[in-house]
Amino acid sequence: MLEIQNISKVFNPGTVNEKVALDGLSLTVNDGDFITVVGSNGAGKSTLFNAISGVFLADSGRILLDGKNITFEPDYVRSKYIGRMFQDPLKGTAPHMTIMENLALAYLRAEKNTNPFSRITKKERELFREKLKMLDMGLEDRMNTPVGTLSGGQRQALTLLMATLVPPKILLLDEHTAALDPQAAEKIMDLTKQITQENNTTCLMVTHNLKQAVSIGNRTLMMANGHIVVDITGEDRKDLTIQDLMRMFKEQAGKEFDNDRILLSE
């Protein structure tokens, strides 16, 4: 269970560019939840993900994972149990290293590989081959190819495999299909569903695709101005349509507009 308690983050405090990205946000994510997160640009979605994965320390508030306070753990420590994927397929893999070497790096998250002077074993190679087969892209026969020569879709599929090779407690997907062509995006989305279902992975996914937002997973969050403004789950979620979500989106936008007007009139 992931508990986010009252976290805030302000960028460039005290300057003209001051931006409150997270404003006392609290959220509890239950094990096995697959949560879709929507919201306009600047709502704080990516900032929330960065706070969870430890890219920066929140200005205030606490983050607990299975009851353990991880607020002050740096990102590379948290990445042992928090997997993440970005929109940019170039971010998740090392381009000048081979497919096998990239997978070996991802496999370092498994506790047992502690000897830093050991090499990739035959058994691991077989495991990687099996996993690559699952992607159904023929990558299992190209294990010694540098990743930089793969297409965006292939690289993103590999990144997904790497993020889940050692199943994480939480998987954070930040618009991970947005930079791909429709076919590749669908493929990656199918793989995401398949892999998270197999491992019953707890997952948060940012998306701008409202159809995905209502159809995938079991819970939907809407963010605005560093808050969670809508949180739909259970029975309500089953009846949720794209139109409902659009309406809520507009309502939120309207509220912001009202706020602006109030500010201006004062």
Next chain:
Amino acid sequence: MLHIAQTALSLGCIYSLVALALFLSYRVLDIADLTTDGCFVLGMAVSVSTAAAGYPLMGLVLAVLAGACAGFVTAFLQTRLGVPSIIAGIITNTGLYTINLMAMGWSSNVSLIKQETIFTRFRALGIGGSWYAIILTALIALVCMVIMRQFLRTRLGLSIRATGDNKDMVSASSINPKFMITVGLTFANCFTALSGAIAGQLQKSADINAGTGIVVIGLATLIIGETVLNGRRSIGRNILACLVGNIIYRFIYAVVLQTRIIPIEGLKLMTAVIVAAAIAAPSIRESIAVRGRARRELKQDA
């Protein structure tokens, strides 16, 4: 003539270790490590001073350890204290000047007159006749190349390569990039110091200014080797390029020294120009291509 070729070969083998160090720091980790000049002299000073006391082999071991410390200081400054990487190298380099003087007993040079070196000991074994120096240096260079190749295949080596290749991905794979930079720079400077250590025992002296320009020469030889071998395709080739580039460079050096085509004092300038040109080549090529296209297409429009 034979003697010149022999000298060029053995110097090529010795200095290839500097190129190997720069391969790790500059190519793999993508960090310009300016500790190199001072670290080379550090290795030389420690090795020659220890040999002067009668322990030539121990001199190499201590030189490597001293080099590791120098690399660690540079890495610590940049990963833990937020000093920009180039400044960190310059700071260590400057500090090393004093350390190096100290290692030579507060004198600006130390000579070995009658004392044994690894070379005199190896010659005493009677292997290779007049080629003994080349055989010994080539052996050391080969062992170092194999160590580097095998090291980069380990999990630790893979992590270091990934740190230079994609930092975002590394911290998302539970690897601490700061630790990897520290290990990489420490390891690289071991090779630089070893190079200085062997060079010192070969020429039977250490000089406080022996390291001037070593980093640029190292880069030049790395680039020459890569160009000749088309070397950036694989790690193995790139490592071999360090040796090949150095042997070529040392032959050019020997030819210049003999024929005086250009004054020997001009060699550093020539080296600097080679390095600048080689590093600048991609952007020069790009800008020429863009201008050519612009001229052609604008002419068509007119």
